[in-house]
Amino acid sequence: GAGVSQTPSNKVTEKGKYVELRCDPISGHTALYWYRQSLGQGPEFLIYFQGTGAADDSGLPNDRFFAVRPEGSVSTLKIQRTERGDSAVYLCASSTNSGSTDTQYFGPGTRLTVL
Amino acid sequence: AQSVTQLGSHVSVSEGALVLLRCNYSSSVPPYLFWYVQYPNQGLQLLLKYTSAATLVKGINGFEAEFKKSETSFHLTKPSAHMSDAAEYFCAVSRMDSSYKLIFGSGTRLLVRP
Numbered sequence: 112g113a114g115v116s117q118t119p120s121n122k123v124t125e126k127g128k129y130v131e132l133r134c135d136p137i138s139g140h141t142a143l144y145w146y147r148q149s150l151g152q153g154p155e156f157l158i159y160f161q162g163t164g165a166a167d168d169s170g171l172p173n174d175r176f177f178a179v180r181p182e183g184s185v186s187t188l189k190i191q192r193t194e195r196g197d198s199a200v201y202l203c204a205s206s207t208n209s210g211s212t213d214t215q216y217f218g219p220g221t222r223l224t225v226l
Numbered sequence: 227a228q229s230v231t232q233l234g235s236h237v238s239v240s241e242g243a244l245v246l247l248r249c250n251y252s253s254s255v256p257p258y259l260f261w262y263v264q265y266p267n268q269g270l271q272l273l274l275k276y277t278s279a280a281t282l283v284k285g286i287n288g289f290e291a292e293f294k295k296s297e298t299s300f301h302l303t304k305p306s307a308h309m310s311d312a313a314e315y316f317c318a319v320s321r322m323d324s325s326y327k328l329i330f331g332s333g334t335r336l337l338v339r340p
Contacts, residue, residue, distance in 0.1 A: 115269070142326075146328075146330075151333075152333070153230075153330030153331050154270070154330050156329070170327070202270070213326070214275065215272075215328060217262075219268060219269045220269060
């Protein structure tokens with residue numbers, strides 16, 4: 112079946128602009144996670160959704176970052192007033208539920224470059 | 227707080243040699259532990275996971291890992307490396323009281339020499 116998809120695969124923007132990154136999880140997966148991977152680092156947690164609600168947003172770095180999942184499926188990560196330090200690969204993952212043994216399936220990521 | 231340390235940002239082995247990638251964790255409660263592999267321009271793929279059942283966990287592609295509580299380790303091994311194993315490997319920890327978010331190590335790049 113189809114895996115997690117993310118669009119766009121690459122996004123180049125200028126400092127100060129607004130960007131939206133989209134994640135389509137595996138059908139039926141209720142848990143959805145966003146991570147950010149900087150060059151040479153492991154992914155860092157940003158936010159977790161269970162259904163439509165953000166159950167844990169403790170990883171969002173500041174109030175320029177926001178994410179939604181209005182219908183419990185597709186999620187959008189929104190970044191306002193982008194800064195060069197926001198350049199990274201943004202990864203989305205989904206799982207059947209946020210259970211103890213559930214595997215998180217990752218998408219290929221969106222590479223964001225802020226000039 | 228949880229954390230994961232992967233010793234060695236790069237590991238180089240000859241084809242057919244043993245692969246050993248090291249991972250140590252810290253967690254105040256029993257953790258769940260994972261190894262993911264990332265091939266160039268691809269998403270992370272789960273190799274194996276420890277969820278408090280058997281301490282020796284077998285995964286895909288011939289990899290296995292052993293949970294050692296006394297050493298707080300979860301090292302990844304494979305008896306014989308293949309060229310196709312060249313990739314970046316990430317160890318991660320999660321726990322039930324923390325939304326199951328994954329805390330990743332910084333990764334180890336495995337190079338396989340012919």
